[in-house]
Amino acid sequence: MPLTTDLPPLTQAPDDVPLRDSVGRRLQRLRKHQGISQRELARRADVTNSTLSMIEQGKVSPSVASLEKILRAFPISLQEFFSASFQPTPAVFRADDFIHTRKGLVDYRIMPLPYAGKEGLYLAHQRYPPGANVQSEWMVRNGFVGGLICEGELELRLDDEFNCLKQGDGFYFSMHRDHAFVNHSSHDCIVVCVSLSEPQSD
Numbered sequence: 297m298p299l300t301t302d303l304p305p306l307t308q309a310p311d312d313v314p315l316r317d318s319v320g321r322r323l324q325r326l327r328k329h330q331g332i333s334q335r336e337l338a339r340r341a342d343v344t345n346s347t348l349s350m351i352e353q354g355k356v357s358p359s360v361a362s363l364e365k366i367l368r369a370f371p372i373s374l375q376e377f378f379s380a381s382f383q384p385t386p387a388v389f390r391a392d393d394f395i396h397t398r399k400g401l402v403d404y405r406i407m408p409l410p411y412a413g414k415e416g417l418y419l420a421h422q423r424y425p426p427g428a429n430v431q432s433e434w435m436v437r438n439g440f441v442g443g444l445i446c447e448g449e450l451e452l453r454l455d456d457e458f459n460c461l462k463q464g465d466g467f468y469f470s471m472h473r474d475h476a477f478v479n480h481s482s483h484d485c486i487v488v489c490v491s492l493s494e495p496q497s498d
Contacts, residue, residue, distance in 0.1 A: 319363065320354040322377060327352075329387070330370060340369035394421070401428040417492045424450055424485040430477045439493030442468035448485035451478045 338345040350356045394405040405421040444466045452459045453476040
């Protein structure tokens with residue numbers, strides 16, 4: 297990933313402190329918010345614990361390359377980290393925080409994962425009413441989709457194979473495969489679904 301060069305001046309940071317202190321304080325706040333110990337972050341980022349400790353204390357200033365390497369362990373971009381309005385991703389999402397959308401008859405409530413969303417990852421609560429039919433063409437992308445049937449039943453057509461999924465059953469497959477979800481029953485089907493995807497290259 298190319299480094300971002302158009303970062304806002306650090307004087308825009310809320311506490312208006314020197315570079316090394318602002319970086320250290322922000323990094324520590326992000327780490328604690330994510331519930332990651334200093335030792336664990338050092339392991340993920342492949343840096344020494346003492347180096348990370350000195351960065352958080354403002355005793356040393358990391359290079360751009362070193363900071364980017366540490367931030368990939370969360371993940372978060374340099375631009376987001378240095379943003380004046382920087383706030384760590386919330387740990388709890390209330391019902392009103394979810395993004396509501398609809399595809400045909402199907403209702404989607406998508407959890408807004410700020411950093412994951414940039415990588416094509418989403419987690420959603422889906423409601424398939426009776427008669428709902430979702431074909432594969434709406435997500436012709438590279439990646440996978442998986443889910444858990446929480447309530448009701450749903451037919452999954454995967455290539456030429458038909459599967460009746462009931463409460464407690466799950467699914468997982470590549471988005472390249474021809475597929476469709478159909479609710480033939482007289483009751484809603486509730487699915488919790490996760491998808492990781494990226495657009496197909498031209």
